[in-house]
Amino acid sequence: MPSAGRAINALTLSLPEGDSAPEWVEVIPAGTFKGRDGRGPWFSNVPAILQSFAADQAAGIDPVVDYNHQTCGPGTKAEAAGWIKQLEVRDGAIWARVEWVAEGAEKVIAKKYRYLSPVFDFDATGRIVKLISVAIVNVPNLFLRALNSMETSVDLLKQLIELLGLDPAADAAAVIEAIKTLQSASADTTTAMNSLRQVTGAAADADLKAVTSSIMTGFVPKAEYERVANSLRQLQAGTAEAEIDKQLDDAVAAGKIALTSRGFYKAMCSADMSAFQDFIKTAPVVVKPGTDATSRAMNSQQEKPHDNPLLANAKARAASH
Structure with a gap:
């Protein structure tokens, strides 16, 4: 069973002889048949062939009759020997009415070309679904080899279209x-x-x-990440708290701040440790080291009652009453 594709120069049919180029020629045999090189078997899906031909006609396209399948070869000069204007079914075979170009008719009449070779598309079951063109040929073997190579390219293109998931009508571009x-x-x-x-860190x-x-392997679940992050934040907060306490203890021990002012300066440390450290460097001693009394308080404790004028005046007023 053949795979879907396009048959080129696989079949030859004799041209009728006469004093004029034949108007009607058989282009696809009836029934099931094989090509002269063994390809096939094929058989006509007549409705599909006629329908595709009618669609081309409606679009103003006539299948060409060329020389030696030149229109099938890329980059090859391809002149028309004639044009297929009509298809007809005769006892299961497909016949074509050809409108010959003058030069093509002359070559056929002079027997410079003696055979016809149709080009047709077929599906995976071997059913012929479209007539592409017809060539007048003399069956040269070397040319057949080149055309077979092209047919392989056509099959390859269709396979690529299927593998790439493209529209079946997609072209090479x-x-x-x-x-x-x-x-x-x-x-x-x-x-x-x-x-x-x-x-x-995987290998190259x-x-x-x-x-x-x-x-x-390196992935850390979100819950575990958050747990570790919270622990780190707590550790950092504890370290900062310990540093503040140390700075305050040193300042109290040096008499730079009173123990009763510790709360105020702790807030200062928390807000800006550098500013507190700069302040302590230049601050005077306001508390006798080892006590929590201010210098003013200590001076007041050393003052005698009579030395305080405010207290003396108060006592004098009380005595006069």
């Missing part, structure tokens, strides 16, 4: 564009993989599975 897109995506993937390898040639393993 669409296939090339899809391949370029895949190449670009592949380059982006390679760049991302290299970045992941570096971040995770590590595959996706190995990189994924590295990521999972």
